[in-house]
Amino acid sequence: MKNYIINNEWISLNQIDEILENHVTLELGDNARSLIQKCRTYLDEKIQRHDKLIYGINTGFGSLCNTAIDTKDLEQLQTNLVLSHACGTGDEVPQEIVKRMLFLKVLGLSHGHSGVQVATVERLIYFFNHNIIPVVYQQGSLGASGDLAPLAHLSLPLIGEGEVYFQGKKHVSADVLKAMSLQPIVLQSKEGLALLNGTQFMSSYASYCVSKGNQLWSQWNTIAAISLEGYDGRLNPFQANVNEIRNQQGQIEVAKIFRDLLAGSEIIVQEKAHVQDPYSFRCIPQVHGASKDALDYASTIIEREVNAVTDNPTIFPDEDDIVSAGNFHGQPLAITMDFLAIALAEMGSISERRIYKLISGTRGLPAFLVANPGLNSGFMIPQYACASVVSQNKQLCTPASVDTIDSSNGQEDHVSMGANAATKLLRVVENCFTIQGIEILNAAQAFEFRRPLKSSTIIEQTVVDFRQKVRFVNNDEYLHPLIAESVKFAKNKMK
Numbered sequence: 498m499k500n501y502i503i504n505n506e507w508i509s510l511n512q513i514d515e516i517l518e519n520h521v522t523l524e525l526g527d528n529a530r531s532l533i534q535k536c537r538t539y540l541d542e543k544i545q546r547h548d549k550l551i552y553g554i555n556t557g558f559g560s561l562c563n564t565a566i567d568t569k570d571l572e573q574l575q576t577n578l579v580l581s582h583a584c585g586t587g588d589e590v591p592q593e594i595v596k597r598m599l600f601l602k603v604l605g606l607s608h609g610h611s612g613v614q615v616a617t618v619e620r621l622i623y624f625f626n627h628n629i630i631p632v633v634y635q636q637g638s639l640g641a642s643g644d645l646a647p648l649a650h651l652s653l654p655l656i657g658e659g660e661v662y663f664q665g666k667k668h669v670s671a672d673v674l675k676a677m678s679l680q681p682i683v684l685q686s687k688e689g690l691a692l693l694n695g696t697q698f699m700s701s702y703a704s705y706c707v708s709k710g711n712q713l714w715s716q717w718n719t720i721a722a723i724s725l726e727g728y729d730g731r732l733n734p735f736q737a738n739v740n741e742i743r744n745q746q747g748q749i750e751v752a753k754i755f756r757d758l759l760a761g762s763e764i765i766v767q768e769k770a771h772v773q774d775p776y777s778f779r780c781i782p783q784v785h786g787a788s789k790d791a792l793d794y795a796s797t798i799i800e801r802e803v804n805a806v807t808d809n810p811t812i813f814p815d816e817d818d819i820v821s822a823g824n825f826h827g828q829p830l831a832i833t834m835d836f837l838a839i840a841l842a843e844m845g846s847i848s849e850r851r852i853y854k855l856i857s858g859t860r861g862l863p864a865f866l867v868a869n870p871g872l873n874s875g876f877m878i879p880q881y882a883c884a885s886v887v888s889q890n891k892q893l894c895t896p897a898s899v900d901t902i903d904s905s906n907g908q909e910d911h912v913s914m915g916a917n918a919a920t921k922l923l924r925v926v927e928n929c930f931t932i933q934g935i936e937i938l939n940a941a942q943a944f945e946f947r948r949p950l951k952s953s954t955i956i957e958q959t960v961v962d963f964r965q966k967v968r969f970v971n972n973d974e975y976l977h978p979l980i981a982e983s984v985k986f987a988k989n990k991m992k
Contacts, residue, residue, distance in 0.1 A: 532609025
């Protein structure tokens with residue numbers, strides 16, 4: 498697929514990932530274009546024949562909702578809104594997430610309930626297709642009334658303000674528009690509000706983290722299987738019968754994956770001296786399975802969101818109705834992202850426990866996984882490093898969605914804090930890749946002490962792939978580069 502036509506058809510999270518990963522360009526389809534224009538025409542006519550106050554169209558914003566704005570000032574009102582709300586702080590949002598924001602904002606506006614110009618949507622598509630990426634900051638959104646501050650920064654380049662990344666460098670937006678022979682968009686009534694109200698900051702983080710979460714989950718099953726082999730663990734806890742009577746779908750799925758991963762292994766079928774394994778091995782189906790169920794739930798909620806209209810007010814031309822409501826409120830995403838952070842952090846937590854067992858000097862393994870412990874400290878301190886990351890994840894899993902702070906003089910008196918849930922979720926994801934890298938470093942090291950026995954074809958090939966990046970450690974050496982390569986291996990889909 499080289500081109501994706503936006504025509505108000507349901508789009509899956511997997512399709513979004515595919516479009517972004519393969520640099521697919523976007524095009525506004527005829528149906529979407531017609532709906533956008535129909536809504537804009539209706540709104541223009543409504544303003545001309547209607548003398549009542551309509552929130553955000555001929556009024557001020559937030560607690561200024563009862564302040565009337567003269568018709569001649571409606572365009573300036575929208576420009577002022579974008580400028581005044583672009584007050585984000587903190588670190589910049591990663592460019593790959595900002596590009597996702599552009600895409601999701603186009604999707605939201607394309608349904609024809611927002612009152613924007615076709616030209617505004619086309620300009621957002623132009624930015625996406627030409628990799629003109631607005632500079633957006635991580636802090637500033639309360640996750641209600643939409644992601645106001647970050648979406649204002651996303652919108653600034655439309656009007657020739659703010660900064661963008663283009664061709665690998667940061668530029669003043671006006672300079673890039675001039676270089677591309679583009680005129681700034683002149684925002685019409687309601688357009689600034691349509692651009693700023695919405696959940697695209699939260700939903701971009703959420704959809705990105707679901708994608709990475711699924712990668713983590715899949716890889717952690719394989720890495721944990723290598724750890725199980727290295728620890729000379731038992732296959733019994735992964736049998737179909739014992740897992741199926743629990744009735745938990747994720748658990749049943751994980752158990753089957755492990756049976757498939759270990760099919761044909763000489764190590765797993767050899768007679769064991771021990772009756773049972775510690776929980777960090779024996780309860781992998783239960784823990785990884787629960788995380789899979791949470792990932793599936795999160796995918797459902799977030800996929801609904803990216804296919805939704807989340808700005809305010811929303812316009813229904815066929816019903817001659819303009820509704821001021823709360824579709825911008827981020828609570829569905831905030832709760833879901835808090836839940837997802839916990840689900841991912843727990844896979845990291847049990848991973849660290851497996852590492853701890855692998856270096857314990859039991860089950861025929863040398864202490865700290867080196868042949869001459871004492872003179873060599875081996876893999877003693879990577880476990881410390883992993884424990885520190887796991888501990889930070891636990892701190893990051895304090896839910897953001899339970900907090901709210903009154904804003905806009907009390908008009909916005911309950912907010913989701915979903916933007917904070919989003920940014921800390923991404924930190925959990927990044928931490929999990931670090932933990933995953935440290936586990937495979939330890940697992941592959943332990944695995945070598947089971948020779949000459951062989952594991953399954955899948956496990957053996959994974960270890961071969963890893964060994965092309967990270968060597969076996971015989972004696973103490975500078976471990977940071979090996980950990981960095983291990984983390985890179987995990988992030989690169991174990992290739």
